[in-house]
Amino acid sequence: MIDIPVFAQQVFKESAAVPVHDRPLIGLTPRFMKEPGFSDGESIAEVQMDAILAAGGIPVMMPLTDDDAVIDRYVEMCDGFNLPGGHDVDPRNWGEEPRDLARLNPRRDVLEFKLVKKVYEADKPLFAICRGLQLLNVVFGGTLVQEIRTLPAPASGHTYWSHIADLTAPAHMVEVVEDSLLYHALGSEKCIQANSYHDEALRKVAPCLSVVAHSTDGIIEGAEISDRRWMVGVQWHPEYGWKYSKADCMLWKSFIDAARTYRSSRL
Template sequence: MSATFPLVGVSACYQTIEGFPSHTVHDKYVDAVANGAGAVPVILPALGESLAERVIESLDGILLTGSASNLEAALYDSNTVSEGPFDPRRDATSLRLVALAIQRDIPLLAICRGMQELNVALGGTLQTQMDKDPDFAVHVATDSEDLAVRYGARHEIHFTSGGLFTKIVGRKSARVNSLHTQRIKDLSDDLEIEAKAEDGVIEAVRLPQATFVVGVQWHPEWEFQRDDVSSPLLKAFGDAVRSRCRARAAR
């Protein structure tokens, strides 16, 4: 495919569906890349480090998706207890993608589990089992089967003054959805906080020395067309991706 079409790799999960091992990506992530960022989504199966090495030079951006699975605690702290489901194939693939993207200054948007992967890949740690702590109940997904309810706004976040989000969104705070049972505990020394919830949970981060490496704990891919935070975030990601594509085509 011509380099005039910006390509964004979208991380897949590895799970069994009706007895068949499968690589899966929710449609909302594909739609966010295609219609929110204005790029061509390329699904990246969870095949481990070797896939990341082979595909990275063909990509203009990477989107790390959210997932019902959790990172295994052994990846960042042998003393921490974490609960499944786990997805070691995705862990291996995504953590290597982060490293390669940063080395090559490839734009990266990391969502929910993806933000946790970004932090762990850069030496940070996670707090697990938030669903067992009533103080964090607002962050955990509801039991509703109605997706509009599950992905509805749950709590307020506040953007860091002078940060990326205050520039691209043009406001100091927002209400976001929340569906996670793990959160950043120790932030990587390489990352800066872009937003926090009122209870102190880190909701967005950025790698300052990169052109665009951003992680968010919420799900901007959900109905982004109607959200005045998600839409400009995806556009900013798309702008960085297109810039990378033009530079790659000019080589």
């Protein structure tokens, strides 16, 4: 059973009433696990699946594959896609050397680069979280900062927020562009509290992305592709935040509602 706070039950009330056979299938890309003495593994964090289930979706884990036919089948089958957080995106994709090869997951990069392009062409809802936002930016021609602490101070006499913090509590404020898709998805909130766990960030923004949220130290916290039905990325972790943040609940609801609307349109 999923422990859903009372305030979240109210947000997800309508979604929870939708019959299971009408709920959208949400494709998820997995993390790679390697343990000595055991077969390599692929998995999805329980908090990620719980958020999707609570909001009225059905999670479907994809394999780490580079097979276009298999990826195409998932794109055809699923009604929306969620790119979770995880390893660093390989900086060689934008012409830099990686700081630590152990922080990379090349197989996941290959899958997600192909998947994002296919989902974009199919115009299906896509929700990108942390690494997901960073990858979305790189796929379409943007670059990343590998370590926030190497950036110049955001302003005289100021320092950056600690962007690696406890995921179960707010870490800093995020300011959202009014009338953006993200703004409406968050319940028309112009400023929210968000958790944080990342030391990379967007640097050059891809031409097709619109930046729609910043932390108060200037780090990009949200971006979207406005010519798609619902393609949004955030730098924080709403898969943890929905248990204590109504705004994060609203964000999940907006994504799942978009996927369910897409599902209804093709039945």
